[in-house]
Amino acid sequence: MTAAANHHGRRATTRARRLERAGIRDVAAAAGVSITTVSDALNGKGRLPDETRSKVREVAERLGYRPSAAARTLRTGRSGLIGLTVTTYGQEPFTFTEFAYFAEMARAATSAALNRGYALVVLPASSRHDVWSNVALDGTVVIDPADHDPMVVDLYRQGLPVVSDGKPGNCPVTAWVDNDHHAAVLGILDHLAQAGARRIGLLTGTSTDTYTRLSTEAYLGWCRNVGQQPLYEAYPAHDPCAGAVAADRLLARPDRPDAVYGLFDPNGTDLLAAARRYSLRVPEDLLLVCCSESDVYATTEPPITTLSLKPRRIGTTVVNLLIDAIEGLTPDTQDASGQVMPTELIVRRSSQRRAHRTTVAAPRPPGET
Amino acid sequence: MTAAANHHGRRATTRARRLERAGIRDVAAAAGVSITTVSDALNGKGRLPDETRSKVREVAERLGYRPSAAARTLRTGRSGLIGLTVTTYGQEPFTFTEFAYFAEMARAATSAALNRGYALVVLPASSRHDVWSNVALDGTVVIDPADHDPMVVDLYRQGLPVVSDGKPGNCPVTAWVDNDHHAAVLGILDHLAQAGARRIGLLTGTSTDTYTRLSTEAYLGWCRNVGQQPLYEAYPAHDPCAGAVAADRLLARPDRPDAVYGLFDPNGTDLLAAARRYSLRVPEDLLLVCCSESDVYATTEPPITTLSLKPRRIGTTVVNLLIDAIEGLTPDTQDASGQVMPTELIVRRSSQRRAHRTTVAAPRPPGET
DNA sequence: TGTTCATGGAGAAACGTATCTCCGACCAAC
DNA sequence: GTTGGTCGGAGATACGTTTCTCCATGAACA
Numbered sequence: 001m002t003a004a005a006n007h008h009g010r011r012a013t014t015r016a017r018r019l020e021r022a023g024i025r026d027v028a029a030a031a032g033v034s035i036t037t038v039s040d041a042l043n044g045k046g047r048l049p050d051e052t053r054s055k056v057r058e059v060a061e062r063l064g065y066r067p068s069a070a071a072r073t074l075r076t077g078r079s080g081l082i083g084l085t086v087t088t089y090g091q092e093p094f095t096f097t098e099f100a101y102f103a104e105m106a107r108a109a110t111s112a113a114l115n116r117g118y119a120l121v122v123l124p125a126s127s128r129h130d131v132w133s134n135v136a137l138d139g140t141v142v143i144d145p146a147d148h149d150p151m152v153v154d155l156y157r158q159g160l161p162v163v164s165d166g167k168p169g170n171c172p173v174t175a176w177v178d179n180d181h182h183a184a185v186l187g188i189l190d191h192l193a194q195a196g197a198r199r200i201g202l203l204t205g206t207s208t209d210t211y212t213r214l215s216t217e218a219y220l221g222w223c224r225n226v227g228q229q230p231l232y233e234a235y236p237a238h239d240p241c242a243g244a245v246a247a248d249r250l251l252a253r254p255d256r257p258d259a260v261y262g263l264f265d266p267n268g269t270d271l272l273a274a275a276r277r278y279s280l281r282v283p284e285d286l287l288l289v290c291c292s293e294s295d296v297y298a299t300t301e302p303p304i305t306t307l308s309l310k311p312r313r314i315g316t317t318v319v320n321l322l323i324d325a326i327e328g329l330t331p332d333t334q335d336a337s338g339q340v341m342p343t344e345l346i347v348r349r350s351s352q353r354r355a356h357r358t359t360v361a362a363p364r365p366p367g368e369t
Numbered sequence: 370m371t372a373a374a375n376h377h378g379r380r381a382t383t384r385a386r387r388l389e390r391a392g393i394r395d396v397a398a399a400a401g402v403s404i405t406t407v408s409d410a411l412n413g414k415g416r417l418p419d420e421t422r423s424k425v426r427e428v429a430e431r432l433g434y435r436p437s438a439a440a441r442t443l444r445t446g447r448s449g450l451i452g453l454t455v456t457t458y459g460q461e462p463f464t465f466t467e468f469a470y471f472a473e474m475a476r477a478a479t480s481a482a483l484n485r486g487y488a489l490v491v492l493p494a495s496s497r498h499d500v501w502s503n504v505a506l507d508g509t510v511v512i513d514p515a516d517h518d519p520m521v522v523d524l525y526r527q528g529l530p531v532v533s534d535g536k537p538g539n540c541p542v543t544a545w546v547d548n549d550h551h552a553a554v555l556g557i558l559d560h561l562a563q564a565g566a567r568r569i570g571l572l573t574g575t576s577t578d579t580y581t582r583l584s585t586e587a588y589l590g591w592c593r594n595v596g597q598q599p600l601y602e603a604y605p606a607h608d609p610c611a612g613a614v615a616a617d618r619l620l621a622r623p624d625r626p627d628a629v630y631g632l633f634d635p636n637g638t639d640l641l642a643a644a645r646r647y648s649l650r651v652p653e654d655l656l657l658v659c660c661s662e663s664d665v666y667a668t669t670e671p672p673i674t675t676l677s678l679k680p681r682r683i684g685t686t687v688v689n690l691l692i693d694a695i696e697g698l699t700p701d702t703q704d705a706s707g708q709v710m711p712t713e714l715i716v717r718r719s720s721q722r723r724a725h726r727t728t729v730a731a732p733r734p735p736g737e738t
Numbered sequence: 739t740g741t742t743c744a745t746g747g748a749g750a751a752a753c754g755t756a757t758c759t760c761c762g763a764c765c766a767a768c
Numbered sequence: 769g770t771t772g773g774t775c776g777g778a779g780a781t782a783c784g785t786t787t788c789t790c791c792a793t794g795a796a797c798a
Contacts, residue, residue, distance in 0.1 A: 021527060023784060034748045039786060046787095047745065066527065069505035070448065071784035073439035074753045080503045081490070086479070093479045103472050110455070110462045110491050119504050120491045121450070122479050134449045135488050136438035158390060158435065240664065269668045276670065295609065296665050299638045301645065392754060403778045408756060415757095416775065440754035443783045741797080748791080754783105761778080768771080 022063040031059040042067070073136050082118050082322060083132075083140035084109060085125040085151070093124060100265050100293040101311045102143070105165065108315030109141060116323050125151060139163070139322045144209050145171055161325035163318050166210045167338060174330075175321045177339045179309050181211060184343040185218035185261070188289050188307060191345065192259040196353055197287050199228060201250050201257030203267045205237035212237070215263055231257045237264050247274040251286075259287035259351075268297050268304045268350075288350040303348035313341055391432040400428040411436070442505050451487050451691060452501075452509035453478060454494040454520070458607045462493060469634050469662040470680045471512070474534065477684030478510060485692050494520060508532070508691045513578050514540055530694035532687050535579050536707060543699075544690045545707045548678050550580060553712040554587035554630070557658050557676060560714065561628040565722050566656050568597065570619050570626030572636045574606035581606070584632050600626045606633050616643040620655075628656035628720075637666050637673045637719075657719040672717035682710055 028035045033056065040046030041056035073079040084106060086093040110120050121135055125142070132151075139161035145152050147169035155162050156172045167178040192200050202219045205212040216232070223230045231253065235246035247270040250260060260271055268290035272282065280286045282302055289305045290297070297304040317339060324330055397407045402425065409415030410425035442448040453475060455462040479489050490504055494511070501520075506529060513535035514521050521540040524531050530543040537545055561569050571588045574581040585601070592599045600622065604615035616639040619629060629640055637659040641651065649655045651671055658674045659666070666673040686708060693699055 024786095025784080035785085036749080036787080037747060040747090043786085046747085049746075052746080064526065066502050068443070068784050069503050070439055070442035071753085072503075072786075073505070074437070074443050074755085075784080075786045077753080079439065080500070088480070093476050093483075099472070103468070106491075107462050111457070114462075114493055114500060117500060117503070119500055122475075122489045122491065124483055131449070131483060131486060131488055133435050134438050134441075134486070136442070157433065244668075266665075269665050273668045294665075296635075296638050296663075299613075299642045301670060393756095394754080404755085405757080405779080406777060409777090412756080415777085418776075421776080437754050440783090441756075443785085444754080444756045446783080739798100743794105743796085745793085745795100746791105749789085751786105751788080753785085756781105756783090758781085759779085762776095764775085765773085766771105767773105768769100 022065045024065070024067065027056065027060045027063055027065050030063060031056050078326075079136040079138055080118050081121050081135065081137050082113055082319065083123045083135070083137045084120045085123055085140065085142045087143070088124045093122065101309060104293050105143075105311035105315040108312035109319045112316040112319040113323070116320075118319075118323060139174075139326045141165065141318050141322055142168075142173070144211065145169070145173070146209070147171070161322055163322040163325065165314055165318050169210065174325045175337050175339070177314050177317050177321065177341060178210075179314070179343050180340050181214040181343075182218040184307055184309075184345075185215050186222055187343075187345060188261050189219065189222045191305075191347070192261070192287050192289065192351060193226070195259070195283075195287055195351055197257075197259035199231060199255065199257045199259070201260040202230070202232035203243075203246060203250060203260060203262035203264070203271070203290075204232055204234045205263060206234045207237055212263065219261075229255070231255060240266060243267060244270045244273065247271045248277070251275060251278050251280065258285070260289075262288075262290035265290070265292040265294060268292060268306065269300070272300060272304070283350050283353055287353075289345075297348065302350050305348045305351035306346050308344045308346060310341060310344055317341065391434045393434070393436065396425065396429045396432055396434050399432060400425050447695075448505040448507055449487050450490050450504065450506050451482055451688065452492050452504070452506045453489045454492055454509065454511045456494045456512070462491065470678060473662050474512075474680035474684040477681035478688045479684075481685040481688040482692070485689070487688075487692060508543075508695045510534065510687050510691055511537075511542070513580065514538070514542070515578075516540070530691055532691040532694065534683055534687050538579065543694045546683050546686050546690065547579075547707065547709060548683070548712050549709050550583040550712075551587045553676055553678075553714075554584050555591055556712075556714060557630050558588065558591045560674075560716070561630070561656050561658065561720060562595070564628070564652075564656055564720055566626075566628030568600060568624065568626045568628070570629040571599070571601035572612075572615055572619060572629060572631035572633070572640070572659075573601055573603045574632060575603045576606055581632065588630075598624070600624060609635060612636060613639045613642065616640045617646070620644060620647050620649065627654070629658075631657075631659035634659070634661040634663060637661060637675065638669065641669060641673070652719050652722055656722070658714075666717065671719050674717045674720035675715050677713045677715060679710060679713055686710065 024035055024038050028038045031038065033052070037048065037052065038056050038060070041048055041053045042060060086102070113120050118138070121137065123132060137160060140155055142149070142152055142162055142164040144166035145164050145168045149168070149171045152162055152164070152168065152171040152173060161174040164173045164176040165178070167176050189200055202216070204216050219232065220230055231250070233246040233250040235242040243264065243266050247262070247267060250257065251274045262268060262271055268288065271288055271290070275282055275286050282288050289307065291307040291309065293308055293311055297306050393404055393407050397404045400407065402421070405415070406417065406421065407425050407429070410417055410422045411429060455471070482489050487507070490506065492501060508530035509524055511518070511521055511531055511533040514533050514537045516538035518537070518540045521531055521533070521537065521542060525541045533542045533545040534547070535545070536547040558569055571585070573585045588601065589599055600619070602615040602619045604611040612633065612635050616631070616636060619626065620643045631637060631640055637657065640657055640659070644651050644655050651657050658676065660676040660678065662677055662680055666675050
């Protein structure tokens with residue numbers, strides 16, 4: 001009785017708003033089967049003869065039936081959505097380290113997610129709580145989390161898997177992926193020293209993210225080791241103008257460096273422009289390397305040696321680790337597992353001195369492999 | 370009776386999985402009020418004394434209560450999610466016209482959405498239907514839809530608002546925003562002609578998107594008008610190497626142009642490199658303009674004049690139009706309303722000849738406003 | 739003639755919220 | 769002493785799925 005009344009009521013309601021999208025009930029009614037059968041047929045579950053399956057599918061197609069993602073999410077607890085945090089600067093979404101890096105990384109993350117049937121939701125890191133809690137997430141990718149990152153802690157408390165790009169400082173994540181920034185910087189400094197550099201300068205940032213911090217520390221440590229006086233300028237990395245000014249300042253110093261490594265993407269062009277202003281020839285008078293994912297440095301005059309952090313590989317790895325965790329495929333580790341990915345130094349003319357130009361130096365192969 | 374049994378059953382279930390997140394029922398029980406009251410208190414609805422409201426809020430806070438986004442979406446029919454299509458090339462998400470454009474546009478769109486409490490979901494344009502239908506969208510931003518775009522038609526049939534960046538060809542959208550590509554190209558060609566160009570070449574694409582098509586048509590029309598023989602090379606815009614080759618081809622022609630406009634972002638550096646190979650001085654022997662959002666062209670040698678499509682403004686506008694439609698704020702128009710946004714020509718040295726270098730030309734102000 | 743078993747499928751209970759309806763209580767005015 | 773209105777809040781339903789449980793039916797088998 002109750003059931004019958006209920007059902008009848010529903011039918012009436014459904015009929016009243018027939019202009020809306022068709023639901024699973026409509027499909028069931030049209031196909032003359034039960035809701036269960038429709039669900040099973042469409043999702044490839046249950047035990048059904050093929051003819052029933054195909055008939056249901058055909059009816060669903062005819063009615064233009066689309067399952068309600070919201071209802072499915074509510075029932076299954078899975079939304080198929082992955083959050084991707086971006087740090088914001090001012091009003092605009094922004095990522096600290098460098099923009100090309102983020103773009104590439106996000107691109108790879110997006111396609112990795114799609115390959116496994118997930119979609120990415122772009123969310124601001126430090127901002128409106130209401131937006132965050134308004135979207136049903138299966139997990140989150142956090143880019144370069146801060147120490148004790150409150151957002152990460154919050155997500156973790158909710159039981160959501162969190163994977164970070166950048167080794168997290170004192171906050172609980174399911175897994176993380178990072179470059180070996182320390183080794184990368186050391187490699188570059190050695191490379192420059194081998195090319196004849198005596199006083200290597202650094203263009204770095206004032207922000208406290210892991211990338212900036214580790215890289216700067218590696219530089220300072222190297223300086224101590226080889227007994228060189230540190231020569232660096234730090235500037236707020238999010239401000240493009242400040243970068244040009246800092247590059248200028250670095251080359252205007254009385255103890256001008258004869259080689260510079262710039263931590264951020266635009267540093268290459270900025271340094272090149274500054275060198276031009278001071279009539280310094282690259283690479284004869286000044287060796288140049290910067291960290292960038294942009295390929296404009298292949299066609300500058302001269303082409304500039306860059307360090308690539310391989311953001312695609314990182315984006316892909318991060319997403320796959322996250323989805324593994326979501327789907328309970330996490331292999332064996334019990335603790336937050338980290339992966340360190342290699343970087344790649346793309347050697348171009350700006351960091352190599354021609355043999356015939358070299359003043360006094362031991363002969364060496366023109367470029368490392 | 371039935372209700373009591375039901376309620377008891379729920380309580381039992383809830384208690385059994387207490388380890389899961391707290392639900393609205395738990396808050397109601399802990400605060401000694403009904404579910405309705407909790408909902409009303411937290412959402413600022415209903416008629417409740419302030420003390421009840423604050424008490425409920427406090428209890429919810431204490432329990433770490435987060436409303437289930439899925440349930441809310443199911444109930445209200447609103448997810449707070451906006452789809453952002455990206456065209457894909459090969460495996461990677463990609464956007465045809467140019468990457469920096471897309472990045473800036475997406476950035477602006479993201480922040481515009483967040484400002485109004487929405488989040489953006491990145492979805493591939495032409496790919497897996499399953500992913501699309503698996504996420505509850507309130508509306509979609511489509512970038513550069515194709516003619517009779519099947520995805521747009523499908524979304525529209527579902528009753529979802531669709532706003533496109535790029536004037537749609539024969540598919541129904543709620544609104545659209547686009548640049549006046551025709552006028553922009555004409556403006557550039559006139560600018561180059563005024564700077565003394567006699568034979569203006571074009572570097573264009575082989576793809577059929579609106580941007581490429583309109584721009585090329587504008588060029589051809591201009592050529593007809595002024596009686597110039599068209600000089601252009603077309604290449605697949607998604608292939609970065611092909612761009613360099615095409616730039617080289619264009620400058621290697623027997624009827625070499627004395628000015629070139631490149632439709633895509635990397636064309637500037639490619640053309641500059643090609644000019645160097647042929648020992649052409651810019652701007653003395655070759656005037657250069659390209660369409661780009663990248664500011665590396667401010668620091669190249671020489672700096673290159675660029676056309677900016679103002680992607681931020683477009684991203685913001687598109688999202689706001691979409692959300693207006695979602696929230697039923699659509700102002701007055703009944704039909705798909707379009708907005709045409711201006712472009713901006715950023716004049717730099719590559720398209721200006723110094724007065725003393727100009728051979729024979731009427732004197733004119735050094736740079737248009 | 740029972741007793742299994744597999745097959746094909748139906749019923750109904752959740753999932754967690756928002757909201758519509760309605761109810762008691764209190765107060766004032768007639 | 770009844771009516772009418774406001775305040776504060778409870779009950780129950782619906783949103784549209786998935787899935788757990790269970791029931792027929794018929795065939796195979798002893």
